[in-house]
Amino acid sequence: MEINDLSKSFILHNQRKNIHAVSNITITVKKGEFIGIIGKSGSGKSTILKSIYGTYRVQEGDIWYDSSRFGAINLAKATEREMIYLRKHEIGYVSQFLNVMPRTTARQLVTGAILEMGQTREMANIETEKILGHFEIGKELWDSYPATFSGGEKLRLNIARAMVKRPRLLLLDEPTASLDHDSKVKVKTLLEQLMNEGTTMLGIFHDLEFMNRLVTREYSMQNGCFTQAIQKI
Ligand SMILES: Nc1ncnc2c1ncn2[C@@H]1O[C@H](COP(=O)(O)OP(=O)(O)OP(=O)(O)O)[C@@H](O)[C@H]1O
Numbered sequence: 001m002e003i004n005d006l007s008k009s010f011i012l013h014n015q016r017k018n019i020h021a022v023s024n025i026t027i028t029v030k031k032g033e034f035i036g037i038i039g040k041s042g043s044g045k046s047t048i049l050k051s052i053y054g055t056y057r058v059q060e061g062d063i064w065y066d067s068s069r070f071g072a073i074n075l076a077k078a079t080e081r082e083m084i085y086l087r088k089h090e091i092g093y094v095s096q097f098l099n100v101m102p103r104t105t106a107r108q109l110v111t112g113a114i115l116e117m118g119q120t121r122e123m124a125n126i127e128t129e130k131i132l133g134h135f136e137i138g139k140e141l142w143d144s145y146p147a148t149f150s151g152g153e154k155l156r157l158n159i160a161r162a163m164v165k166r167p168r169l170l171l172l173d174e175p176t177a178s179l180d181h182d183s184k185v186k187v188k189t190l191l192e193q194l195m196n197e198g199t200t201m202l203g204i205f206h207d208l209e210f211m212n213r214l215v216t217r218e219y220s221m222q223n224g225c226f227t228q229a230i231q232k233i
Pocket residue numbers: 010011019020021039040041042043044045046047048
């Protein structure tokens with residue numbers, strides 16, 4: 001992926017203010033790399049990820065992504081239909097929050113994600129149980145609605161759902177922020193597996209130390225700009 005001169009502002013109409021969330025971000029990410037981004041709250045980290053994922057429309061700059069379906073595609077200018085395809089098949093996004101779907105059980109949520117990738121139902125069922133078990137989501141919860149889950153359970157399910165898709169590009173927005181140590185270790189192990197399978201990752205981590213030996217390059221952000229880049233591996 002190649003991001004060139006990405007800038008994004010928000011206009012706050014009620015305050016007649018223009019917020020420059022990110023300015024002139026340029027970065028090249030090679031296949032299989034794991035980029036870690038750190039910076040103070042409000043420095044623009046999530047805005048970068050949301051611009052790549054198409055949650056935010058980019059005003060200036062290009063985000064060239066090497067898609068297996070479309071070839072080189074500029075995500076800054078992609079159509080909604082293209083973005084929907086990419087989100088379903090190639091680009092994953094994990095945040096601290098789970099958007100629960102009404103009347104969908106934890107099992108259905110994960111199985112549905114696997115089926116979207118074209119797996120058989122039999123394989124999807126096996127893999128669903130494997131991943132729910134791995135994240136220690138109690139068996140009694142598998143056929144329950146996640147709306148009633150605790151914060152930690154929701155988060156683990158969220159990560160599980162994104163990971164089973166084995167995305168080509170995975171965006172991580174502080175996914176481990178509210179996890180206990182054991183759950184963090186589990187996430188790290190799975191991220192390591194994904195890396196070994198060739199997934200490229202871009203992640204915001206409050207505690208980058210924890211991701212040590214996985215992150216290949218680290219960027220620091222301040223006021224919407226990268227201020228430092230450190231090659232870790
Ligand atoms: N949808 C939005 N509307 C208006 N302003 C926004 C929006 N999203 C982000 N901003 C503003 O853009 C700036 C950067 O926000 P962003 O969420 O990217 O920061 P961050 O570094 O990820 O912060 P945090 O670590 O707290 O999540 C902030 O000043 C924020 O208030």
